[in-house]
Amino acid sequence: MANTQSPRAGTTPPDSQPVIELVGGRKTYRSGSIEFEAMRGVDVTVNRGDYVAITGPSGSGKSTLMNILGCLDVLTAGEYRLAGHVVADLDETDLALLRNEEIGFVFQQFHLLPSLSAQRNVELPLVYRGVPRAERHRRALRALERVGLGDKAANRPGEMSGGQQQRVAVARALVGEPALLLADEPTGNLDSTSTNDVLALFDDLHEQGRTIVLITHEVEVAERAERQIHMRDGLVEELSLSKAGAR
Numbered sequence: 350m351a352n353t354q355s356p357r358a359g360t361t362p363p364d365s366q367p368v369i370e371l372v373g374g375r376k377t378y379r380s381g382s383i384e385f386e387a388m389r390g391v392d393v394t395v396n397r398g399d400y401v402a403i404t405g406p407s408g409s410g411k412s413t414l415m416n417i418l419g420c421l422d423v424l425t426a427g428e429y430r431l432a433g434h435v436v437a438d439l440d441e442t443d444l445a446l447l448r449n450e451e452i453g454f455v456f457q458q459f460h461l462l463p464s465l466s467a468q469r470n471v472e473l474p475l476v477y478r479g480v481p482r483a484e485r486h487r488r489a490l491r492a493l494e495r496v497g498l499g500d501k502a503a504n505r506p507g508e509m510s511g512g513q514q515q516r517v518a519v520a521r522a523l524v525g526e527p528a529l530l531l532a533d534e535p536t537g538n539l540d541s542t543s544t545n546d547v548l549a550l551f552d553d554l555h556e557q558g559r560t561i562v563l564i565t566h567e568v569e570v571a572e573r574a575e576r577q578i579h580m581r582d583g584l585v586e587e588l589s590l591s592k593a594g595a596r
């Protein structure tokens with residue numbers, strides 16, 4: 350993949366431009382003749398360096414919103430801009446490139462490949478991007494060191510604790526230097542010690558200026574973020590400064 354094909358090439362937005370701009374976002378799911386409006390007009394702006402938690406009860410539309418923000422699904426109505434790009438205007442190839450370059454994903458279930466070492470797992474986004482092998486190795490190791498797992502580079506996921514696996518997933522999300530770290534229930538499968546490890550890592554990343562959007566139903570997790578977006582029945586109910594904002 351030539352760099353000149355990148356939707357970002359030559360159009361890298363200024364730092365002042367929001368990473369996420371969702372205006373009037375609606376999402377209707379259709380199964381046969383049945384329709385369900387999971388998002389009913391949602392506006393969300395996330396600026397560079399923001400740390401935002403999306404909270405809300407089960408079924409309120411958090412993952413629906415996350416799938417839109419991560420360009421894993423498309424809006425039924427409204428407009429979504431990611432790093433200045435109108436997502437609906439991109440074809441599949443450009444969308445895949447934009448997703449690969451601008452977003453690092455962290456999921457509740459880690460989604461690591463069990464047969465690959467930690468280092469190989471972390472390299473994957475760079476493989477898709479065509480980065481040469483030696484550089485991939487080097488950058489993956491650096492990302493693992495950054496999450497405190499330099500000594501586990503050769504271990505497979507099955508040889509690591511849940512918290513360590515999630516930190517590998519965070520390293521994989523960061524290795525490509527994306528504009529945005531998007532995490533759906535990243536601590537949902539972790540015990541309290543590992544949850545604290547991962548949250549401490551997010552705090553560090555936030556201090557380093559990363560943009561983080563995290564979905565959680567856990568109040569203690571949400572309170573670590575600067576801002577909380579609360580969802581209820583497909584609508585954003587409130588935007589409030591959490592305690593962390595005043596720390």
Ligand SMILES: Nc1ncnc2c1ncn2[C@@H]1O[C@H](COP(=O)(O)OP(=O)(O)OP(=O)(O)O)[C@@H](O)[C@H]1O
Nearest residue numbers: 378379380385387406407408409410411412413414
């Ligand atoms: N593919 C789909 N087809 C039909 N309805 C769907 C689909 N995906 C989600 N929904 C519905 O949309 C609503 C919002 O779902 P969503 O997964 O966004 O909720 P959530 O807030 O992430 O919940 P949870 O906390 O349980 O993960 C739910 O009522 C759900 O049943």
Ligand SMILES: [Mg+2]
Nearest residue numbers: 408411412413
């Ligand atoms: Mg969900």
